[in-house]
Amino acid sequence: MSVPQFVPHNTTETTLPVADAATVRREAFALVRGDRTAMTMVVLLYCCAAASGMVAPRLLGTMINDFQAGRPTSRVDQLALVIGVAAVLQLVLNRFARYAGQRMGERALRRLRDQFVARVLELPTSLVERAGTGDLLARSTGDVAVIGTTFREALPQVLISVAQIVFVVIAVALLDPLLGLVSLVGLPVVLAVTRWYLRRARSAYLAEGEANTALAGSLAATVDGSGTVEALGLRDARIEASESVAEHTVATRLRTLHLRNVLYPVVDFGQALPVALALVVGGLLYQHGALSLGVLVAAALYLLQLVAPVETILIWVEQLQRGGASFARLAGVGQVPAEPVALADTPADDRIEATGVHYTYDGGRPALRGVDLVVRPGERLAVVGPSGAGKTTLARLLSGVEAPTEGTVTVGGVPLVALPTADRCRRIVAVTQEHHVFMGTLRDNLTIATDEADDEALSAALASVGADWVDSLPDGLDTPVGAYGTGLDAARAQQLALARVVLADPHTVLLDEATAMLDPRTARRTERALAATLVGRGVIAVAHRLHTAHDADRIVVLREGRITETGTHDELVALGGSYAALWNSWHG
Numbered sequence: 001m002s003v004p005q006f007v008p009h010n011t012t013e014t015t016l017p018v019a020d021a022a023t024v025r026r027e028a029f030a031l032v033r034g035d036r037t038a039m040t041m042v043v044l045l046y047c048c049a050a051a052s053g054m055v056a057p058r059l060l061g062t063m064i065n066d067f068q069a070g071r072p073t074s075r076v077d078q079l080a081l082v083i084g085v086a087a088v089l090q091l092v093l094n095r096f097a098r099y100a101g102q103r104m105g106e107r108a109l110r111r112l113r114d115q116f117v118a119r120v121l122e123l124p125t126s127l128v129e130r131a132g133t134g135d136l137l138a139r140s141t142g143d144v145a146v147i148g149t150t151f152r153e154a155l156p157q158v159l160i161s162v163a164q165i166v167f168v169v170i171a172v173a174l175l176d177p178l179l180g181l182v183s184l185v186g187l188p189v190v191l192a193v194t195r196w197y198l199r200r201a202r203s204a205y206l207a208e209g210e211a212n213t214a215l216a217g218s219l220a221a222t223v224d225g226s227g228t229v230e231a232l233g234l235r236d237a238r239i240e241a242s243e244s245v246a247e248h249t250v251a252t253r254l255r256t257l258h259l260r261n262v263l264y265p266v267v268d269f270g271q272a273l274p275v276a277l278a279l280v281v282g283g284l285l286y287q288h289g290a291l292s293l294g295v296l297v298a299a300a301l302y303l304l305q306l307v308a309p310v311e312t313i314l315i316w317v318e319q320l321q322r323g324g325a326s327f328a329r330l331a332g333v334g335q336v337p338a339e340p341v342a343l344a345d346t347p348a349d350d351r352i353e354a355t356g357v358h359y360t361y362d363g364g365r366p367a368l369r370g371v372d373l374v375v376r377p378g379e380r381l382a383v384v385g386p387s388g389a390g391k392t393t394l395a396r397l398l399s400g401v402e403a404p405t406e407g408t409v410t411v412g413g414v415p416l417v418a419l420p421t422a423d424r425c426r427r428i429v430a431v432t433q434e435h436h437v438f439m440g441t442l443r444d445n446l447t448i449a450t451d452e453a454d455d456e457a458l459s460a461a462l463a464s465v466g467a468d469w470v471d472s473l474p475d476g477l478d479t480p481v482g483a484y485g486t487g488l489d490a491a492r493a494q495q496l497a498l499a500r501v502v503l504a505d506p507h508t509v510l511l512d513e514a515t516a517m518l519d520p521r522t523a524r525r526t527e528r529a530l531a532a533t534l535v536g537r538g539v540i541a542v543a544h545r546l547h548t549a550h551d552a553d554r555i556v557v558l559r560e561g562r563i564t565e566t567g568t569h570d571e572l573v574a575l576g577g578s579y580a581a582l583w584n585s586w587h588g
């Protein structure tokens with residue numbers, strides 16, 4: 001018996017949930033119900049194909065009886081012809097059934113994929129960040145591929161096999177009820193061991209998938225950080241870490257191997273049992289004249305027909321398991337509580353207020369400890385402080401990406417995290433150094449921010465950030481950009497991102513390292529574009545370079561998660577505190 005190639009799950013440690021078995025069942029049925037007519041058609045075709053397969057043994061039995069009774073050979077020819085026609089019919093019906101099944105599977109897969117993408121887009125940003133792109137990518141690629149194989153191959157194969165088994169049992173029972181009963185003796189054995197296997201396999205394969213991902217991740221981390229490993233002499237530590245992950249992977253593989261090693265031999269026994277028993281019982285009945293030779297041969301041939309579908313089911317049962325586990329991971333994304341979709345209240349104004357804000361990362365020390373801060377509409381606020389003081393954390397909370405562990409952050413009196421993402425992003429936009437260019441046209445990349453803008457508004461937004469290079473593009477706004485289109489360098493990509501901000505027209509822009517990592521030439525161009533973007537808006541800037549702070553309306557100094565100083569540049573310099581010390585040391 002051949003075992004299908006193991007396709008590893010690219011699972012990873014994650015904060016994204018995995019759906020339980022009941023949810024998987026419910027969602028899988030809902031998916032199939034969405035294509036009910038096709039499903040009925042496929043089942044009908046499989047049943048007709050299975051029924052055609054019942055013709056040959058029955059007629060062979062009749063032939064034998066005819067021979068014994070000395071009937072004319074012309075009847076044998078007719079029977080042989082019918083057997084031939086039935087065999088061809090079975091072949092054709094099977095072919096159509098598989099084709100229809102695969103098409104149905106493709107449609108179901110498409111619906112599933114659309115559903116998944118829609119759910120991912122609704123996920124809270126903070127959760128996506130915590131889960132990391134790896135997990136979502138693994139679910140949308142690896143898991144979708146596994147489900148694809150399950151729908152295209154496993155389900156049709158299993159369906160046809162189940163139909164064959166049901167028809168064989170019915171056919172034998174029609175020949176002789178006692179032999180019909182005998183044909184079922186293997187069933188409890190096969191069902192029991194399959195049940196035993198299925199109960200354990202889901203968690204075992206999930207564990208194996210997770211271990212594989214952890215191993216790949218550990219090796220990739222070692223390769224990616226090879227310079228650091230070399231420089232800090234971490235070789236032995238990395239080898240040790242990889243070995244322990246590898247050992248765990250082997251243990252999980254041994255577990256799934258053990259499951260297969262129990263399953264296959266027991267099933268083989270369960271298959272052989274009815275054939276052997278039918279020959280014994282049928283032989284006795286024949287000896288006592290209770291059964292004709294033709295019926296005995298037909299029954300034995302039918303029972304032999306059980307072997308192939310049972311094996312097919314076993315070959316694909318693992319794939320079904322994997323499909324189930326992958327489905328659970330896709331469905332799990334739908335179990336994340338959606339972000340609020342309706343506004344509870346409309347913010348009264350553009351004032352952003354943090355009150356008694358504490359924030360602690362999972363298992364870490366508090367990053368913010370009781371921050372009170374009001375950002376007035378249109379104010380340019382700089383947040384400064386030593387590394388690890390909590391600047392980025394405060395910025396994330398003020399942009400609403402993350403909720404405070406304690407306290408509130410509101411805009412116009414409404415908690416930021418209660419606002420639907422789209423609404424929040426129309427009010428406050430964070431500009432980072434990440435400037436992704438989406439696959440599509442330049443226009444597509446701009447209208448992500450707002451679908452209300454016409455070409456004139458798009459061009460104006462690009463012009464405002466100094467993106468004059470657009471005029472030299474072959475198709476202007478219709479030029480494809482992104483992975484397969486015209487490449488945009490870092491500065492252009494950042495200008496595109498800033499043009500999006502201009503189009504989104506938020507009242508406040510949050511800047512955290514927007515230009516810190518760019519090379520000086522690119523940074524200069526980007527800073528000019530940035531300055532244009534910020535005109536007329538409030539700005540909260542995490543200031544890594546103090547000249548940003550110098551130009552701000554107000555500066556807050558953070559130390560160990562607390563605001564220690566607040567004031568204008570001149571006031572803080574005059575105060576002679578930690579800002580003055582920072583300024584003096586920076587200014588020389």
Ligand SMILES: Nc1ncnc2c1ncn2[C@@H]1O[C@H](COP(=O)(O)OP(=O)(O)OP(=O)(O)O)[C@@H](O)[C@H]1O
Binds near residue numbers: 362367388389394
């Ligand atoms: N994802 C995270 N998980 C756990 N702890 C974190 C995480 N991000 C930050 N921290 C911790 O929270 C504290 C505040 O970090 P934060 O990045 O907000 O400081 P920062 O002032 O922006 O520092 P820097 O200027 O170095 O970026 C630090 O002690 C940091 O180690």
